[in-house]
Amino acid sequence: MRIVKYLGLLLLTSLLLAALYSMWRSRPLYSDTLAGDPWSHARLAPAELAFTLARSNDGHVLLVTAITAQGINGVNLSALKPGLTDAVAAWQHFGADGLDALWEQANFASAFTALDLPVDVDAPHIAAGTNYQAHAEEVGHDDDPFLFPKLSDATPWNAYVERGARLDFEVELCMITLSAHTRAQVARLGLLLCQDFTDRWVLVRDIDTSSAMGISGFPSGKGGPTRLPVGAFLVIPRDAELYREIELRAYVNRGLRQSARADKMIWPPSEIVANAMQGCQRQYRNGDRPVRLDVCEQVDERTLLLTGTPEGVIFNLPNLWNPFVYLGPGDEVISSATFLGVLQNRIR
Numbered sequence: 001m002r003i004v005k006y007l008g009l010l011l012l013t014s015l016l017l018a019a020l021y022s023m024w025r026s027r028p029l030y031s032d033t034l035a036g037d038p039w040s041h042a043r044l045a046p047a048e049l050a051f052t053l054a055r056s057n058d059g060h061v062l063l064v065t066a067i068t069a070q071g072i073n074g075v076n077l078s079a080l081k082p083g084l085t086d087a088v089a090a091w092q093h094f095g096a097d098g099l100d101a102l103w104e105q106a107n108f109a110s111a112f113t114a115l116d117l118p119v120d121v122d123a124p125h126i127a128a129g130t131n132y133q134a135h136a137e138e139v140g141h142d143d144d145p146f147l148f149p150k151l152s153d154a155t156p157w158n159a160y161v162e163r164g165a166r167l168d169f170e171v172e173l174c175m176i177t178l179s180a181h182t183r184a185q186v187a188r189l190g191l192l193l194c195q196d197f198t199d200r201w202v203l204v205r206d207i208d209t210s211s212a213m214g215i216s217g218f219p220s221g222k223g224g225p226t227r228l229p230v231g232a233f234l235v236i237p238r239d240a241e242l243y244r245e246i247e248l249r250a251y252v253n254r255g256l257r258q259s260a261r262a263d264k265m266i267w268p269p270s271e272i273v274a275n276a277m278q279g280c281q282r283q284y285r286n287g288d289r290p291v292r293l294d295v296c297e298q299v300d301e302r303t304l305l306l307t308g309t310p311e312g313v314i315f316n317l318p319n320l321w322n323p324f325v326y327l328g329p330g331d332e333v334i335s336s337a338t339f340l341g342v343l344q345n346r347i348r
Contacts, residue, residue, distance in 0.1 A: 026325040029312050032256040038334050038342045039112050042067055045339035050191075051099050051236045052339070053077075053087035055118045056110050061090045063099055064233065071111040075102045087118040087234040088190070088302055091178055096238070112342075115232035117156050119176060119192070121302050124149035126276045126293060127196065127222070129214055131308025132264050138311045141213070145267050147276055148214035149284055149291050150196065150306055151223030154230040157193075157341065160348045162226045164199030166320060167327040167347065170309035171250035171335040172196050173243060173262045174230065175269050181299040183277070189269055189305070191243055193231030193340035195250075195333060196306055198222045200315045200326070206287060219286040230304075233341040243269070248310060251334040252327070260310030272305055 034041075044067045045052055052064040054072065061084045062074040077090045080102070084090050094102070127150040130136035136145075161167070174194035181187035203221025237243065244263035251257060267275070280296035295303075319325050327333070327347050335343040 026314050026316070026319050028255055028257050030256040030259060034251045034254045034256070034334060038336060038344055039067075040069070041336060042341050043339060045235050047103060048238070049242060050238060050339065051091070051096070053090055053118055053234045053236070054110070054232050055087055055116050057114050057116045060108065061087055062108060062110065063090075063102060065103060065106040071109060071114070073106050073109050075105050076108040077102075086120045088120075088176070088178055091190070091236060112232070113158065115157065117154055117230055118232060118234040119230075119302060121154050121176065121230075121304050123151050123153055123223075124291065124293060125152075125228075125304035125306060126150070126272065126295070126299070127218075127306035128267060128272050128308045129218060131266050131272075132260060132310045133266060134260070134264070134311035135309055135313065138313070139315060140317060143213065145308065146212065146214035147272070147279065147293070148218035148222070149293050150228060150304070151219055151286055151291065152225065152228035154228050154304070155226055157229060157232045157343050159229050159345060160226065161197055161229070161333070161345045163327070163329055163347050164197075165201035166199060166315070166323060168198045168200050168314045169250055169252065169257070169327065169333045170196040170198060170313055171248045171258050171337070172306050172309050173246055173248060173337065173340075175243070175305040175307060176234070177299055177301050177303045177305075178236070179301050181273060181303075182297070186270075187299065187301070188236070189240065191235040191237065191246065191340060192233070192304075193335060193337045193343055194304070194306060195229045195335050195343050195345060196222060196309065197227040198315075200320060204320060206285070208285070214284070215282070216285040219284050219291055223286060229343050229345050231337075231341045231343055233339070235339050246338045246340065249336045250312070253332055254334070258310050258312035262307070264310065265307055269305060269307060272307060273299055
C-alpha cells in the first residue's frame with residue numbers, strides 16, 4: 001500500500017510539474033497591455049504612401065481619407081460608379097490617377113462597426129508557414145518556409161471565432177492580387193490585416209510526418225469556418241516595398257503576445273507567389289480529401305496570400321496536451337498593423 005501511495009504521489013507531482021512547465025512555455029513574451037478602444041491607435045496611411053479603400057455593410061465602396069474617434073471619413077466611390085462590387089473593382093476602375101483626383105471630395109462617414117470585408121475572396125488561399133525565423137524556432141521547425149492552402153472563407157474584422165480543441169492565434173500580413181498574376185505579367189498587391197486561427201490538435205492529429213511539411217495537417221488544422229478574420233482596410237501602396245514598414249501586433253485579453261515588422265519575412269511576397277506556381281502540382285490533404293492550389297498558369301485576381309506570422313503563438317509540443325493554455329470561450333484576440341486597422345475577435 002505504501003508503494004502505491006508513493007507512486008500516486010509521484011504521478012501527481014509529475015502531472016503538476018508538466019502543467020507548470022507547459023504554462024511556462026506558453027507564457028507571453030511581452031509585458032505590454034492594450035488600453036482603451038483598439039481603434040484609437042489606428043493610423044491612416046498618408047496619401048503620398050498609399051490608397052486606403054473600405055466597404056460599408058450596405059455595400060458602399062469608400063476611399064478612406066481620415067480616421068476619426070467615431071469611424072472613418074471618405075469618398076463614396078459607389079455613388080460615382082454604381083455597381084462597384086468591392087475595393088478591388090474600385091481600384092480597377094479608378095486607378096491611382098482617378099483616386100488622386102477624388103481625394104478632396106470626402107462626403108461620407110461610417111462608424112467602424114459599419115465596415116464590412118473590403119474585398120470578395122474565395123478559398124483556397126495561399127499561405128506560407130514558418131516564414132519568420134523566430135516563429136520557426138519557437139515551434140521547432142528548422143527547415144525552409146513552406147506553403148499550404150488556407151481553406152477558410154474570410155470573415156469581417158469583428159466576427160466571432162468558434163472554439164477548437166487547441167485553438168491558437170497567428171496575426172498575419174495578408175496580400176491580395178489586384179489582377180491576375182502570370183509569369184509574364186506580375187500583379188500589383190494590396191495589403192490587408194488577417195488572423196490565421198488554428199486548431200493545433202487537428203493539425204498535429206492529421207499531419208503525416210513522412211510527407212513534406214504543409215502537405216497534411218495544415219489544411220485541416222487551419223481550415224474551416226470562422227478561422228480567417230480579415231481587416232476592414234485594403235491598402236494599396238504606391239511603392240511595393242511599403243509592406244516592410246508594417247508592424248504586426250496581436251493581443252490576447254489585452255496582453256501583448258506578438259509584435260514584429262513584416263520586413264522579418266524570410267520569403268518576400270514575390271517568392272511566395274513564385275513557389276506556389278512552381279509547386280502547383282503538389283497535392284495537399286484536407287483530412288482524407290485531396291486539395292490543390294490551382295495556380296499553374298496564373299494566380300487569379302483576389303487571391304489572398306497569407307505571408308506568415310511572427311513569434312509569440314501559444315503552440316509548442318510540450319503544451320499540446322494542456323487545453324487550458326489555449327484560447328477558450330470568452331477570450332478576445334485583438335490584432336493591429338500599421339495602416340491596416342484592427343481585428344477584434346472573441347472566441348465562442
